Amino acid sequence: MKKIISRREFLKYLGSVLTLETIFMKSEGWSNEEKKEFYGLLVDITKCIGCRRCERACAEANGLPIPDISEEKNKEVFKTLRDTSTIQYTVINKYETEKGTVYVSRRCMHCNQPGCVAACLVKAMRKRETGQVTWDLNCIGCRLCMISCPFSIPKFEYEKAIPKIQKCDLCFDRFNKGLIPACVEACLTGALTFGKRRELIEEAKRRIKSDPDRYIPYIYGEYEVGGTCVLYLSSVPFEQIGFNTQLGYEPYPKYTTGFLYAVPFIFILWPLAMLGFRKAVEGGKKYREEEKKD
Ligand code: SF4
Ligand code: SF4
Missing domain, CATH: 3.30.70 (Alpha-Beta Plaits)
Structure with missing residues (x-):
């Protein structure tokens, strides 16, 4: 045998x-960022228009079922809040807020x-x-x-x-080939920026300072659970758009x-x-x- x-x-x-x-x-x-340079993603929610091109690019890059992202389909999709799944590593959800419609990208935070x-x-x-x-x-x-x-x-x-x-693995294979993540490449509005985490935080702070009416003065992910490589900027408080703001700063x-x-x-x-x-x-x-x- x-x-x-x-x-x-x-x-x-x-x-x-x-x-x-x-x-x-x-x-x-x-946790020592001095020694290791982490890369990450800055998601500027104020720039997202909910086109779902990032979802489609993610599916194409990972050999997953390609979603229909036509305007008609998007209307139907945005009726419910979706979670990521084994065949969708990133999803966009729609929220109605005090500042109008807001689209939020959900994905692994790369803690x-x-x-x-x-x-x-x-x-x-x-x-x-x-x-x-x-x-x-x-x-x-x-x-x-x-x-x-x-x-x-x-x-x-x-x-x-x-x-x-x-x-999501933040397109690690693409990264090793010198390419940016597929979702970032597909986004036409500048809602997604890939780069060194340290520089993304500087950029996020710069945006908040230069346009205080557009942004709330907070970068989600800078400190949450010890900091994450995916960072968010928003026009409305994060608890209003599906983020858990009670996680604390402990890893x-x-x-x-x-x-x-x-x-x-x-x-x-x-x-x-x-x-x-x-x-x-x-x-x-x-x-x-x-x-x-x-
Ligand atoms: S613990 Fe952090 S890095 Fe791991 S799957 Fe969850 S969000 Fe992603
Ligand atoms: S992040 Fe960019 S590609 Fe994705 S839905 Fe928003 S605007 Fe479109």
């Missing part, structure tokens, strides 16, 4: 559980110290030196990242036989650590069981294919 998961593999993944401490220590190091990364036992979620929070194919579908995200961003492919987590890995140590050990081992199951499914499939060849 074929061996589906070796002892070495099992110990390797068990090791990843036992080195949680190391993961948390490393994540604390990311400076991400709860999702701290919680991921197999390091499928990673905070890159340049700020992006990416996910890898070794995701075992344990969903600890979902529980640990203050913005409820990671989404799980419940409908798939071997499900994984999906979310989430702090809470995640407490959470993980508080859960029964079986839940820590659960991902390993799922990994074993996944290996079994993959191994079984491979075995059947090989048998067919013989």
Whole structure:
């Protein structure tokens, strides 16, 4: 009989559980922006016209179903507030406010110290030196990242036989090729700006100072949960347009650590069981294919 998961593999993944401490220590190091230059996105809500070109560009760049962004379709889409999903990494929502209609882009915030990364036992979620929070194919579908995200961003492919987590990775592959994220490239109004986080904050402050009637004097993401690489400028208070303004400034890995140590050990081992199951499914499939060849 074929061996589906070796002892070495099992110990390797068990090791990843036992080195949680190391993961948390490393994540604390990311808060030092002097050492690492994070890149990010400045979303200027006052400039967004709700065309959804960013949604379409995101789908094209990631091989996802292409949304209909005709004016007619947009009217229908904006009747409900949408969340991101496994096939939509960024969505635009419409809000009626004291300052008129406002369109808000929802997406992964690429936290400076991400709860999702701290919680991921197999390091499928990673905070890159340049700020992006990416996910890898070794995701075992344990969903600890979902529980640990203050913005409820990671989404799980419940409908798939071997499900994984999906979310925006700020076009990390494009970044490595020297390209800006697809959504930024597609936006014609200047609502999305990609750049170094430090410079984006300077730019946001400059805009607030030069046009105080247009902006409220606050940059969402500058300090929330330890700071995020996606930053927002708005004309109306953020709590009026779907933002959680009660998150505080403490990084989430702090809470995640407490959470993980508080859960029964079986839940820590659960991902390993799922990994074993996944290996079994993959191994079984491979075995059947090989048998067919013989
Ligand atoms: S918003 Fe959630 S998924 Fe995105 S980096 Fe932060 S913790 Fe991770
Ligand atoms: S492409 Fe730009 S203007 Fe159009 S919906 Fe997206 S962010 Fe708004």
